[in-house]
Amino acid sequence: MLSDRPMSKIAAVILAAGQGTRMKSALPKVMHPIAGRPLVHFPVRAALEAGCDEVIVVVGHGREHVTRYLAAAFGERVKTVVQTTQLGTGDAARYGVSAIADCDRVLVFYGDVPLLEAGDLASATRSAAPFALATIVVDDPAGYGRILRDESGDVLEIREHKDLRSDAERAVREINPGIFVSSAAFFTEALAALSPNNAQGELYLTDVVAAARGAGLGIGVIEARAEVLVGINDRVQLAQAEERMLARIADAHRRAGVTVRHGARIDDGVVIGADTVIESGAVLRGDTRVGAGVRVDVGCVLTDVVIEDGVVLKPCSVLEKSLVRANAQIGPFSHLRPESDIGEGAHIGNFVETKKTKLGPGAKANHLAYLGDGLVGARANIGAGTIFCNYDGFLKHTTTIEEDAFIGSDSQLVAPVTIGRGAYVATGTTVTRDVPADALAISRTKQENKEGYASRIKARMKAAKDRKAQ
Numbered sequence: 001m002l003s004d005r006p007m008s009k010i011a012a013v014i015l016a017a018g019q020g021t022r023m024k025s026a027l028p029k030v031m032h033p034i035a036g037r038p039l040v041h042f043p044v045r046a047a048l049e050a051g052c053d054e055v056i057v058v059v060g061h062g063r064e065h066v067t068r069y070l071a072a073a074f075g076e077r078v079k080t081v082v083q084t085t086q087l088g089t090g091d092a093a094r095y096g097v098s099a100i101a102d103c104d105r106v107l108v109f110y111g112d113v114p115l116l117e118a119g120d121l122a123s124a125t126r127s128a129a130p131f132a133l134a135t136i137v138v139d140d141p142a143g144y145g146r147i148l149r150d151e152s153g154d155v156l157e158i159r160e161h162k163d164l165r166s167d168a169e170r171a172v173r174e175i176n177p178g179i180f181v182s183s184a185a186f187f188t189e190a191l192a193a194l195s196p197n198n199a200q201g202e203l204y205l206t207d208v209v210a211a212a213r214g215a216g217l218g219i220g221v222i223e224a225r226a227e228v229l230v231g232i233n234d235r236v237q238l239a240q241a242e243e244r245m246l247a248r249i250a251d252a253h254r255r256a257g258v259t260v261r262h263g264a265r266i267d268d269g270v271v272i273g274a275d276t277v278i279e280s281g282a283v284l285r286g287d288t289r290v291g292a293g294v295r296v297d298v299g300c301v302l303t304d305v306v307i308e309d310g311v312v313l314k315p316c317s318v319l320e321k322s323l324v325r326a327n328a329q330i331g332p333f334s335h336l337r338p339e340s341d342i343g344e345g346a347h348i349g350n351f352v353e354t355k356k357t358k359l360g361p362g363a364k365a366n367h368l369a370y371l372g373d374g375l376v377g378a379r380a381n382i383g384a385g386t387i388f389c390n391y392d393g394f395l396k397h398t399t400t401i402e403e404d405a406f407i408g409s410d411s412q413l414v415a416p417v418t419i420g421r422g423a424y425v426a427t428g429t430t431v432t433r434d435v436p437a438d439a440l441a442i443s444r445t446k447q448e449n450k451e452g453y454a455s456r457i458k459a460r461m462k463a464a465k466d467r468k469a470q
């Protein structure tokens with residue numbers, strides 16, 4: 001079959017070794033998150049999706065951190081190479097190109113462009129031009145390398161902002177977004193010949209353009225979307241890029257049949273089924289998967305959770321590393337801590353906290369309760385104010401409530417303890433011993449009513465207060 005791609009193999013070299021001084025951060029620039037993933041994730045993913053045969057990331061600042069992340073996220077598909085001192089983008093590219101195993105074409109680009117997608121690299125990976133670069137036109141070119149052309153409009157060179165010589169050059173709004181493609185042989189030769197003979201005393205990758213021109217290579221220009229290619233240098237640009245990214249993600253979900261209200265935040269990688277509604281101010285992040293026909297109401301925060309079909313999450317519920325099975329109802333103001341497993345059709349109501357607790361189908365804890373380290377059977381009902389006393393100061397213990405049991409309000413279940421099937425714990429009971437199936441557990445002092453005492457007591461207390469006021 002014929003393909004419009006050249007037959008050669010292409011490597012992507014992504015430069016990500018810089019510190020990113022303008023971020024003013026201990027974290028390396030490319031590890032700053034956007035929509036839940038480090039910046040560098042996106043250009044690497046774009047290169048892989050664009051079909052690059054090898055992907056090499058040049059790391060330097062915070063290299064352990066960046067390398068560890070890339071290995072975890074992409075495994076063996078991505079190779080890293082260390083640029084020991086940051087002598088400039090040209091030096092970084094030397095390291096990258098020298099790490100290529102067996103590709104004869106190379107795509108070199110910067111790692112601080114999170115909005116870049118595979119499609120943006122397509123014309124570069126397909127280009128058969130001896131040398132090609134992307135250019136974009138921006139309103140404010142300050143800080144960028146300018147594309148300088150001759151009278152006939154052919155690209156002459158890139159001149160860095162600090163090396164510009166005239167106002168006419170400074171007025172050029174066509175800039176270098178940083179995508180270059182050529183043969184590995186040309187890059188190897190041109191990069192070896194770079195010198196730090198410039199305002200910043202660095203080795204500039206951008207100098208390979210003049211070298212290509214000097215070698216008589218025709219210089220092709222790659223089509224590029226300006227809005228995705230603006231690099232991130234500070235936290236203002238980071239915030240702007242994240243806003244665009246989140247809008248892109250929300251729109252993709254909308255197109256797939258999800259109602260995403262304005263102001264909801266859905267991070268990259270979250271999966272959502274059709275006819276689910278995500279209300280304003282909801283935050284969905286990490287490895288979160290939400291089924292179909294779910295309602296995630298205002299202010300819910302979901303981190304690494306699985307929500308099955310038909311679930312209702314009422315406002316302001318916080319869920320982490322938990323599973324909520326089909327048609328369950330959570331909230332408002334519920335807190336599901338890690339390893340909670342809420343059964344089908346079960347209810348967790350306001351001010352209920354769960355941790356490492358599994359609820360069977362149809363079980364209910366509707367108000368003000370702490371369910372830690374518990375196993376709750378189907379249809380069990382847990383009254384308001386119930387506490388699983390799971391921690392003795394040294395060890396955690398399990399509370400087991402069998403199916404159809406009823407726990408009256410304001411009970412304390414001192415674990416380890418088991419409430420048998422269908423048993424009934426009377427309101428206000430402190431359960432310290434197992435309750436057999438179908439038994440009633442009750443532990444309270446007998447109530448006594450003293451007739452007419454209320455007004456006598458009040459009179460005595462008022463007198464005491466009056467004496468104090470004198």
Ligand code: UD1
Nearest residue numbers: 015016017018086087088089092110111112144145176231
């Ligand atoms: C660079 C370009 C400039 C372009 C701009 C676009 C050069 C000389 N200049 O400038 O023409 O308009 O990007 O955003 O290339 N890096 C390394 N090792 C280094 C230095 C940088 O890996 O020694 C990496 C950085 O991590 C970053 C990328 O290269 O991802 C660009 O570096 P940066 O310092 O941001 O370059 P700019 O000064 O913005």
Ligand code: CA
Nearest residue numbers: 112231232233
């Ligand atoms: Ca930059």
